[in-house]
Amino acid sequence: xxxxxxxxxxxxxxxxxxxxxxxxxxxxxxxxxxxxxxxxxxxxxxxxxxxxxxxxxxxxxxxxxxxxxxxxxxxxxxxxxxxxxxxxxxxxxxxxxxxxxxx
Amino acid sequence: xxxxxxxxxxxxxxxxxxxxxxxxxxxxxxxxxxxxxxxxxxxxxxxxxxxxxxxxxxxxxxxxxxxxxxxxxxxxxxxxxxxxxxxxx
Numbered sequence: 001x002x003x004x005x006x007x008x009x010x011x012x013x014x015x016x017x018x019x020x021x022x023x024x025x026x027x028x029x030x031x032x033x034x035x036x037x038x039x040x041x042x043x044x045x046x047x048x049x050x051x052x053x054x055x056x057x058x059x060x061x062x063x064x065x066x067x068x069x070x071x072x073x074x075x076x077x078x079x080x081x082x083x084x085x086x087x088x089x090x091x092x093x094x095x096x097x098x099x100x101x102x103x
Numbered sequence: 104x105x106x107x108x109x110x111x112x113x114x115x116x117x118x119x120x121x122x123x124x125x126x127x128x129x130x131x132x133x134x135x136x137x138x139x140x141x142x143x144x145x146x147x148x149x150x151x152x153x154x155x156x157x158x159x160x161x162x163x164x165x166x167x168x169x170x171x172x173x174x175x176x177x178x179x180x181x182x183x184x185x186x187x188x189x190x191x192x
Contacts, residue, residue, distance in 0.1 A: 006105060009149075013109045016146060020116040020139045023123040029131035032123075036135045040142040048164070051149045055158065063161040067145070067168055074172035078138070078179075085179035086131035088186045 001056050008050030016043035029086040037079035041071055110150050117143045134178050141171030 022035030045068050052064035117140060124136040145164045152160035 009109060009153075010105075013112050013146065016116050016139075016142060017112055019142070020119040023119055023132075023136060023139060029129050029135065032132060033135045033138075036139050040139060044142050044145050044168075047146045047149050048161075051153050051161070054153060057158075059158050060152075060161065063158060063165065067161065067165050070165065070168050070172075071145075074168070078172055078175040081176055081183075082131070082134055082138070082179040085134070085182040085186075086129075088183055089129055089131050092186045 002054050005050040005053030008046050008053060012043045012046030012050060014043075015039050015046065019043060029090065030083060033079060033082050033086055037075060037082070041075040044071055106150055106154055110147065113143050113146050113150070130182050131179075134175060134182070137178070138171065138175055141167060141174070145171070 016039070019036050019039035022039065023032055026032045026035055048064045048067045048071075052060045055061070055064075120136045120139040120143065124133050124140070127133040127136060144167045148160050148164035148167060152158060152164070
């Protein structure tokens with residue numbers, strides 16, 4: 001149980017590292033959001049469930065379950081709103097540069 | 104010993120997030136960096152629970168996850184509202 005939990009936590013940390021390196025590899029706010037939110041939610045869920053496996057107790061288990069359900073309910077909503085804001089911002093910036101070119 | 108290495112890697116994630124938060128050309132980049140920072144905070148709370156063997160830190164992780172949702176939602180709604188106001192002008 002401890003070995004599986006440690007493996008889960010190591011994989012989750014790796015996914016979190018990938019997500020945060022995506023902040024620098026990708027060029028656009030929209031694609032950065034794509035990398036960060038998706039991979040971030042998977043990483044957090046893997047870390048928390050690995051901790052529940054290491055704890056091996058229901059007092060760890062149901063707390064981890066609540067965190068997993070909360071993250072999986074809220075992360076898509078937050079990422080959708082964030083993507084819409086990023087899209088609007090890039091579009092308004094494009095319009096500003098277009099008017100500058102025309103003027 | 105394993106957990107110290109993992110905590111150091113998560114600190115690296117926090118460093119990358121802070122760097123993007125400071126550098127970020129647009130405000131949307133800053134919100135994305137904030138998301139990464141909150142995910143790292145949940146991970147660090149879990150590591151604190153593991154290293155002290157106290158389940159109490161998982162409750163703190165739950166609270167941090169809730170704050171992350173509300174903060175991301177509020178800030179991106181603010182950004183969206185500001186841009187739509189700019190378009191009307």
